[in-house]
Amino acid sequence: MIDAARIDDGVAVVPPKDNYINRAYSIKSWLLTKDHKRIAILYLITITFFFFLGGAFAVMIRLELLTPHSDLVQPETYNKFFTMHGVVMVFLFLIPSVPATLGNFLVPIMIGAKDLAFPKINLLSWYILVVGAAFILYAVVAGGVDTGWTFYTPYSSTYSNSYVMAAAIGVFITGFSSILTGLNFIVTIHTMRAPGMTWYRLPLFIWSHYATSLIMVLGTPVIAVTILLVGLERVFRVGIFDPAIGGDPILFQHLFWFYSHPAVYIMLLPGMGVISELIAAFSRKNIFGYKFVAFASLGIAIYGFLVWGHHMFTSGQSIYGSLIFSFLSYFVAIPSAIKVFNWTATLYRGSISYDTPMLYALGFIGFFLIGGTTGLFLAAIGLDIHVHDTYFVVAHFHYVMVGGTVMAYLGGLHYWWPKLTGRMYPEGWARLSALIIFVGFNLTFFPQFILGYMGMPRRYAAYPDDPIWQMLNVFSTAGASILGAGYLLPMIYLPWSMRYGKYAPANPWGATGLEWQTSSPPPTENFEETPIVTWEPYEYRPREEKVVVNKILPTD
Amino acid sequence: MSEHIVSKTIYFLIFGALMVLTVVTYWVALYDFGRMNVVIALAVAVTKAVLVVLFFMHVRYSTRLTKIVVISGFFWLAILVSLTLSDYFTRPATSGVGGVPASKSTR
Amino acid sequence: MAEAVHTTTGHPASAHAALQHHFENMEQQREAGTLGMWIFLVTEIMFFGGMFMAYILYRAYNADAFAAASNALNVKMGFANTIVLICSSLTMALAVYYSQVGKRMMIVVMLILTMILGTAFLVVKAFEYYDKYEKNEIPGRLFPSRPFKWGESGHGSPAQEPGRDATTERNPQAVQTGQEQKPDPNFASRVEMFFFIYFAMTGLHALHMVIGLGMLIVLTIMAWKGRFSPEYHSPVELGGLYWHFVDIVWIFLFPLLYLLGAHGVGGGH
Numbered sequence: 001m002i003d004a005a006r007i008d009d010g011v012a013v014v015p016p017k018d019n020y021i022n023r024a025y026s027i028k029s030w031l032l033t034k035d036h037k038r039i040a041i042l043y044l045i046t047i048t049f050f051f052f053l054g055g056a057f058a059v060m061i062r063l064e065l066l067t068p069h070s071d072l073v074q075p076e077t078y079n080k081f082f083t084m085h086g087v088v089m090v091f092l093f094l095i096p097s098v099p100a101t102l103g104n105f106l107v108p109i110m111i112g113a114k115d116l117a118f119p120k121i122n123l124l125s126w127y128i129l130v131v132g133a134a135f136i137l138y139a140v141v142a143g144g145v146d147t148g149w150t151f152y153t154p155y156s157s158t159y160s161n162s163y164v165m166a167a168a169i170g171v172f173i174t175g176f177s178s179i180l181t182g183l184n185f186i187v188t189i190h191t192m193r194a195p196g197m198t199w200y201r202l203p204l205f206i207w208s209h210y211a212t213s214l215i216m217v218l219g220t221p222v223i224a225v226t227i228l229l230v231g232l233e234r235v236f237r238v239g240i241f242d243p244a245i246g247g248d249p250i251l252f253q254h255l256f257w258f259y260s261h262p263a264v265y266i267m268l269l270p271g272m273g274v275i276s277e278l279i280a281a282f283s284r285k286n287i288f289g290y291k292f293v294a295f296a297s298l299g300i301a302i303y304g305f306l307v308w309g310h311h312m313f314t315s316g317q318s319i320y321g322s323l324i325f326s327f328l329s330y331f332v333a334i335p336s337a338i339k340v341f342n343w344t345a346t347l348y349r350g351s352i353s354y355d356t357p358m359l360y361a362l363g364f365i366g367f368f369l370i371g372g373t374t375g376l377f378l379a380a381i382g383l384d385i386h387v388h389d390t391y392f393v394v395a396h397f398h399y400v401m402v403g404g405t406v407m408a409y410l411g412g413l414h415y416w417w418p419k420l421t422g423r424m425y426p427e428g429w430a431r432l433s434a435l436i437i438f439v440g441f442n443l444t445f446f447p448q449f450i451l452g453y454m455g456m457p458r459r460y461a462a463y464p465d466d467p468i469w470q471m472l473n474v475f476s477t478a479g480a481s482i483l484g485a486g487y488l489l490p491m492i493y494l495p496w497s498m499r500y501g502k503y504a505p506a507n508p509w510g511a512t513g514l515e516w517q518t519s520s521p522p523p524t525e526n527f528e529e530t531p532i533v534t535w536e537p538y539e540y541r542p543r544e545e546k547v548v549v550n551k552i553l554p555t556d
Numbered sequence: 557m558s559e560h561i562v563s564k565t566i567y568f569l570i571f572g573a574l575m576v577l578t579v580v581t582y583w584v585a586l587y588d589f590g591r592m593n594v595v596i597a598l599a600v601a602v603t604k605a606v607l608v609v610l611f612f613m614h615v616r617y618s619t620r621l622t623k624i625v626v627i628s629g630f631f632w633l634a635i636l637v638s639l640t641l642s643d644y645f646t647r648p649a650t651s652g653v654g655g656v657p658a659s660k661s662t663r
Numbered sequence: 664m665a666e667a668v669h670t671t672t673g674h675p676a677s678a679h680a681a682l683q684h685h686f687e688n689m690e691q692q693r694e695a696g697t698l699g700m701w702i703f704l705v706t707e708i709m710f711f712g713g714m715f716m717a718y719i720l721y722r723a724y725n726a727d728a729f730a731a732a733s734n735a736l737n738v739k740m741g742f743a744n745t746i747v748l749i750c751s752s753l754t755m756a757l758a759v760y761y762s763q764v765g766k767r768m769m770i771v772v773m774l775i776l777t778m779i780l781g782t783a784f785l786v787v788k789a790f791e792y793y794d795k796y797e798k799n800e801i802p803g804r805l806f807p808s809r810p811f812k813w814g815e816s817g818h819g820s821p822a823q824e825p826g827r828d829a830t831t832e833r834n835p836q837a838v839q840t841g842q843e844q845k846p847d848p849n850f851a852s853r854v855e856m857f858f859f860i861y862f863a864m865t866g867l868h869a870l871h872m873v874i875g876l877g878m879l880i881v882l883t884i885m886a887w888k889g890r891f892s893p894e895y896h897s898p899v900e901l902g903g904l905y906w907h908f909v910d911i912v913w914i915f916l917f918p919l920l921y922l923l924g925a926h927g928v929g930g931g932h
Contacts, residue, residue, distance in 0.1 A: 114684070115684075115685035116685075117685075117695040117699060118695075118699060119685060183699055183702045183703060183706070184699075187695050187698045187699045188695075190695075190698060191691055191694050191695040191698060192685075192686075192691065192695070217702055217705060217706055218628070218629075218706075218709060219709070221706045221709040221710035221712075221713070222709050222712065222713045224710060225710050225712075225713035225714060226713055229713070229714070229717070229863065232859075235805065236802055236803035236804070236805045237803040237804040237805075238803035238804075238811075238855060238859060239803075239859060240717045240721070240856065240860065243652065244852060245802070245852040245853065245855045245856040245859065246653070246725055246728075246849070246852055246853045246856050247721070247856060248652060248653045248720075250643075251653075251716075251717060251720060254640045254643065254716075255640075255713050255716065258640075305632065305635055306635065308639075309639065309643065317643045318643050318648075318654075319646075320642070320646035321639075321642050321644075324639070324642055530687075559693075559763065561760065561763045561764065562756075562760065563760075564757065564760060567753060567756045567757060567760065568753070571749065571750075571752075571753040574749045574752075575746070575749065578742070578745050578746065578749065581917075581918050582738075582742055582922065585922035597918040597919070597922060601914050601915050601918055601919075604911075608752060608907050608910060608911055608914070609907075611756075612752055612753075612755075612756045612907045613904055613907045613908075614900075618697075621698065622697070622698070622701055625698070625701045625702060626701065626705075628705065629704070629705035629708040629709070630708065632705075632708075632709060632712075633709060633712040633715070636709075636712060636713075636716055637712075637715070637716055637719060640716060640720070641720070644720060644723075652724075653720065653721070653724050654724075657723040657724055657726070
């Protein structure tokens with residue numbers, strides 16, 4: 001067993017005899033596990049599959065848009081491609097991504113607990129995701145859905161002949177996976193912190209996941225009931241969104257976006273938590289303004305519930321309602337900005353190293369800055385009327401979701417890979433991938449800002465026969481192929497590393513945090529003995545000094 | 557065990573109050589108080605709910621965290637309702653939904 | 664190393680049988696369970712809340728149609744159901760009480776009473792639903808042989824409601840103008856909206872009742888087997904929280920759905 005009090009110096013070591021992976025090898029021990037770490041790995045495999053499925057639909061979209069005409073596929077088929085791309089990416093990848101993989105794995109360890117509060121519910125969450133995903137897959141395979149991932153009525157409730165019910169049932173079910181995960185995190189963080197782990201000693205990763213869990217728990221039920229009502233409307237042939245009986249289709253949009261706007265913060269906040277950890281570790285500095293960053297997470301979560309109408313400026317919402325939402329939307333940028341300022345201030349005079357996770361973190365800051373500020377453009381009603389439903393919006397949300405969340409996810413995956421698997425990934429290939437992704441991403445999505453501003457509508461299979469428009473679309477598709485290559489590389493070297501990678505010590509990065517005080521990979525119970533926390537978070541020393549591993553005391 | 561045991565007496569008292577309030581709500585609905593009908597009905601319902609929450613569900617004797625959780629639930633519902641109505645009530649009145657609802661004609 | 668009271672590898676032999684391996688002690692386990700159930704109930708508030716939103720919105724703009732439709736509901740049955748549920752809340756609370764003081768048979772008795780009352784509620788509901796089915800008041804085309812109808816053979820015709828003025832019910836304007844008018848087609852459609860909301864909300868509520876009954880069955884079996892004690896009775900408490908919540912939803916549904924038009928469109932009773 002690794003002696004937790006030993007000072008690490010990065011020397012490769014043989015993995016501990018008993019860790020959570022080699023404890024048992026049977027399929028049953030994985031599929032019936034209650035260990036949060038194994039459940040995290042189950043999620044990791046699942047969402048990786050769906051990332052590439054959603055990516056496949058994106059490939060079809062970008063191939064179609066190489067030429068102005070709808071010549072690759074019929075417009076009806078194209079509608080299904082962008083719908084399935086959205087549904088799969090949002091509900092089966094982005095929403096679970098960081099919380100269900102990194103969050104599930106790390107939350108108990110970071111707070112010094114043995115597991116989450118409700119391990120069986122944790123496993124149930126995964127099965128619920130799989131069942132919901134099965135319904136969505138059925139909809140894909142049986143013929144597709146063409147309503148857009150937003151399922152707007154009356155098309156989804158009355159007129160669409162595609163597999164709306166199956167997709168709606170799938171989305172409904174996956175919502176409960178999210179709700180139960182959030183519930184588990186909140187209870188765990190409140191009740192299971194190790195002795196001495198006060199709220200202000202928690203890593204910012206925990207604060208972010210706590211804030212995310214608030215959103216999951218408060219928002220997801222509303223989209224669940226809304227999708228249920230759309231399903232009922234299809235079954236009854238009338239419903240509450242149906243003008244024939246005095247209903248308003250816009251009510252659907254209110255109920256839908258009440259969840260779906262906070263949902264984007266579900267997708268973003270955990271990534272921001274990752275970035276806080278990465279910036280601190282690779283600047284070897286305490287995060288500047290820890291409390292500000294912590295409360296900014298809560299602020300984003302709570303305030304994010306007040307702005308949903310900014311998705312509805314052109315829908316028929318009253319001008320006064322729109323004004324209120326526009327006004328409120330500007331303020332939601334403030335806590336995000338506080339975080340970006342504080343990360344930047346952390347970098348200042350830090351001892352910076354450019355390992356792969358840091359490359360992703362730096363990329364995140366740049367992309368999130370662009371994506372976030374273009375959100376402010378969209379909050380302005382006048383400008384939004386011009387660019388609503390154009391590629392400007394598409395570029396905006398891909399900058400924050402892909403340039404933001406996916407970058408953070410990959411950065412976190414690489415940072416904690418040694419902890420999850422006990423192996424180091426190959427640094428050269430990983431850095432190359434990060435750079436390829438950075439270049440490919442910009443080439444894919446920056447032209448879309450221009451296209452959107454010039455007026456190219458989203459969700460159209462064709463566009464005007466204009467050389468400039470086509471050139472920009474070609475750039476975007478070229479960028480997408482580079483981006484795809486960048487995403488495929490980790491799919492090769494990460495599994496490779498599980499077999500052939502260097503064995504990882506307990507703390508390969510010399511970072512602070514309870515997760516680095518236990519072996520790589522950790523034992524099933526996470527710690528040899530319950531930690532007693534007496535130190536503040538991010539107590540880094542300059543690289544010249546050895547990191548003093550904080551001593552874990554026996555309990556009695 | 558730091559658990560407060562609510563006495564049977566209190567349970568029966570609250571039960572009695574809930575019964576009385578139910579009868580009140582039914583009785584008030586038989587008469588036309590115009591706009592006040594809704595107000596009274598909601599006030600009674602809220603009172604009953606508060607009694608159930610505080611005593612049957614033990615929130616009166618629960619931690620501050622529990623109380624915050626309960627209040628947050630209703631507060632979030634209030635956000636949904638109020639901001640959505642901020643759209644509808646400021647729309648021009650049409651034959652569909654829109655505009656401030658006219659006061660219910662009393663008949 | 665001194666003998667630890669407990670390590671991460673397992674609880675000492677003196678630990679309660681119901682203590683799960685990842686919790687330090689029963690107090691922590693109980694605290695976690697209670698917080699978890701309350702958070703779940705908050706999700707339920709938001710879940711039902713979406714439908715309440717629709718109700719509030721459409722009631723605001725279709726007050727008369729909603730009142731007329733509400734009249735078509737059987738107030739006596741709704742009232743009876745409300746009483747039944749409040750009684751079941753009492754028996755549930757008493758079940759929790761007896762689990763706190765450790766009276767095994769009384770826990771079982773109270774849980775069984777709660778189940779009987781809950782079942783009675785559902786039976787009454789089934790009668791109500793069937794009545795609506797027969798009167799063609801199920802909205803839309805759920806049953807293609809019985810599309811929604813209002814004002815013709817359904818409610819609104821004199822044979823159905825003795826003592827009520829069907830004319831005024833069908834068309835409130837008739838009272839003012841003093842003459843019979845053709846039924847307003849919009850009126851019937853708004854009535855249909857009410858019924859959609861009625862079925863959606865009471866249906867969702869009934870589903871929660873059924874789940875609650877399942878939970879009660881499990882609790883009764885556990886109580887019968889003597890699994891509960893003053894030291895450990897969380898499942899009864901948490902089950903009670905769920906049951907009371909379902910009761911609270913009905914406390915709001917009853918006046919909002921059943922009592923809208925009770926004072927009659929043509930005057931008081």
